[in-house]
Ligand SMILES: Nc1ncnc2c1ncn2[C@@H]1O[C@H](COP(=O)(O)OP(=O)(O)OP(=O)(O)O)[C@@H](O)[C@H]1O
């Protein structure tokens with residue numbers, strides 16, 4: 215990894231669990247440029263010619279392979295905009311590990327806007343993991359505005375894990391999914407904000423095909439003076455099922471709004487939403503303290519579990 | 523040894539202060555197996571919580587092995603070797619049974635999760651990685667709660683109605699487990715229970731009703747009291763109980 219310094223490596227480990235160059239296909243983007251890339255027999259990564267970004271093409275039937283596409287921002291004042299497209303061939307089964315880490319050393323804002331388009335073709339399975347993370351003690355904000363659009367064709371399955379670990383000052387995430395016949399989607403979102411951070415997340419899932427199903431599970435923790443807003447929406451256009459679940463722990467002076475919406479445009483659409491915001495239950499703290507944990511250790515343990 | 527002197531507990535209720543415990547005096551010796559029993563609402567769990575530090579005593583003192591712990595908080599008492607298994611244990615999203623037991627045993631300590639789960643009649647493979655959340659049944663949660671106390675080396679262990687919600691087969695296994703620990707260690711054991719079987723294995727029975735200790739003594743002396751005379755000690759004033767209510771004759 216000669217192009218990567220210690221900060222880069224730390225970020226790669228945090229956002230993509232990478233200790234070394236991963237197996238399979240990968241593309242590492244640093245400060246607005248692709249710096250290392252590897253395609254495999256079944257997964258091709260091609261840089262776009264008309265705009266920044268890559269096309270990731272997974273051959274039909276490719277199984278058990280992975281693609282790592284982390285992004286590192288270590289320069290201050292950088293505004294990075296990238297368009298990535300993913301074509302998951304019919305019957306393929308892949309893991310995609312994305313993630314963006316910003317180390318902002320200066321006082322100017324650093325910002326990464328990733329626009330991701332996915333097509334999960336007939337009968338394909340995709341697991342997508344995206345972690346967002348910021349660090350740096352200076353005044354420069356770390357801003358991440360991801361936009362994700364997913365189409366899941368007949369019998370396809372997608373699992374998306376969207377995690378904002380810490381240190382992101384400002385985020386607006388926008389996720390759209392369209393599900394066709396017998397397609398399934400699971401979105402789990404985990405978010406922690408503290409300080410004066412602001413986070414907004416919109417997820418809209420359209421269940422177009424018969425027997426499609428979706429689950430959106432959002433868990434978040436708001437600390438200090440941070441603010442969060444969630445708008446998960448499930449729209450049923452056919453015989454389908456959807457479950458939207460938003461669960462938030464609120465602490466200190468944080469503010470959290472959760473506005474789940476379910477809309478049925480078909481008599482056989484079964485849509486459910488649940489939303490809850492509350493403090494850590496006193497009983498949980500007490501229980502852990504009766505095992506010898508201090509109050510703050512107990513709090514940490516509860517939050518860690520909740521956001522797992 | 524635990525000594526409780528002139529202890530009272532007053533809590534703020536919806537309609538003002540309520541005196542929950544009154545003039546409690548109690549000495550509990552090492553290696554002994556005690557049962558707290560008595561009618562619902564009598565104050566058993568409250569006394570356990572005062573000992574654990576979950577409630578702070580309003581008056582009086584609590585001394586553990588010569589150290590006054592009256593002013594100490596829950597964490598400090600836990601670190602001194604007091605443990606309490608909740609009557610209604612809380613659930614935790616995202617925390618697995620294995621992790622909970624590890625936390626109970628202490629950071630970096632080796633924990634024999636497998637044996638602990640077997641001791642409470644749960645199949646380790648099936649439970650170790652499950653989350654302690656709403657997917658567990660009431661009885662399963664209760665057993666895990668018990669295991670979380672068994673995981674620790676304690677001076678004083680309080681189990682609040684450990685048998686509640688536990689099926690008969692596991693229950694007999696559980697009583698064996700309690701007896702085994704009692705033989706092996708110096709731990710002072712307190713079981714809060716309404717179960718005849720548990721009362722019958724105790725060294726001493728402490729009868730608590732109406733916020734007071736009504737009787738304390740060897741099983742042989744207290745047992746007849748419970749069975750015959752005592753029934754419910756508030757029978758005279760009680761407007762709800764009648765001769766037909768079995769509860770009144772626990
Ligand atoms: N936090 C509280 N606030 C107000 N009243 C309380 C509180 N905790 C307990 N009490 C009251 O104190 C009394 C004793 O309760 P406690 O839970 O100790 O009874 P118990 O003997 O454990 O009963 P059970 O056999 O039903 O478990 C009850 O009348 C109860 O309603």
Ligand SMILES: [Mg+2]
Nearest residue numbers: 566567568609
């Ligand atoms: Mg009780």
